[in-house]
Amino acid sequence: MIDSDAFPCICSLCGTKRKIEPLNKPCCSAQKKKEVSSAKQVFLHAALAYQTATWDVYVKSIVSEYYMVISNPGNQAFLAMHSIAKSRMEKAQEKLNTPNSENSRNFLMEYTGYDPWGDWLGAGRVYGYTSILQIKNHLNEIFRLRHSFAHGFTMPTFHWNQSPNGTAQLNVEILRKTGIFFQKLIQGTDAGISQHIAVQHGIGKPW
Template sequence: MPSPAQTKYLGGLETARSIRAAVSDYRLRPMPRRQSQAFAHAALASLVASWDAYLNELVVNFYTVTACPGDPAFHSLHSIAQSESANICKRFNTPNWENARDLLLRTTGFEPTPCWVWPARHMAGPAVRERLNEILRVRHAFAHGLGIPSYSWNRTPTGRVRLNNSVLRDVESFFNNLVRRTDDGMKSHIASRFGGTSPW
């Protein structure tokens, strides 16, 4: 069963999918390349925003399921940690792998990087972490009017950099895997540290 954060993430994907659909909507043809790229950039930004929101919501979920108001000493410490974590989340931005890891580790004690693999694409941890940072660099580039960096996943065999439906679907699959793996890891972390039952 997914966490409430993952459920919200999945709901948020609809925005990215709707924007992405405009890129290939035949009713909008012919669409100038500049306009189609604007839709593609917006779809990618929406996917990154969904990942960012998921991380913040997962921290909230952690404190919800680990609360124990019946134990006054624990509850006092828990409340202080929850308040400090809320402040950390407010300052959180740029959800690259380093910042995402630091957020979860500092607020919940969960080290997510061992979970961040993508077996279906034969990507071990370092490759997944690098792909996450590449996606963030692409988003950063178009957000600031810079040229889009060229990576193996956004480049045609002829070397042309593109952000199209195929690339956006792949980025969505990447984030779906990352969220699912983070969720499973957090679930195990909570069960092992705070009791043997599944938190959600």
């Protein structure tokens, strides 16, 4: 967990020879606390960027794994079609930069035939969502938030990152929930595409 104690004030910044002390010690001036608070936001932004990057890697990797699982070297006719389809997928994979709900679904649908949206319901429980639309919108909002600080824009305000005074915020609790959200998206997609492979190709579930 990231909290104030995770960002100790460094002695040289405090102008003393004391050992490193946490933020609540008097050696830290208000200016230094502000600097450390800014540093904390950088770490929080980096944590969200890590979460979105993990989802990006997952979406691309699961489709690559799909082609590995369905490969049938003994069937030359199928192998030729498989090679062409895989080559097209890899080109599209390189261009997939923002795996929001629509882009993730389109990539999975076009190159595996699997529609993941119906398997994402479990991801909404951490926010009390009961519909796929809410979950799709939430994933899109996370990427809008990620893009805002990546490109230097004002952080957008949504119901899940709104502070009591109405401004946008990013804190440890928000990151905890987005982490669970992505974890459940991955679990749902993993289970769904495994079932899809079994039905589509008449083989056992690969995982």
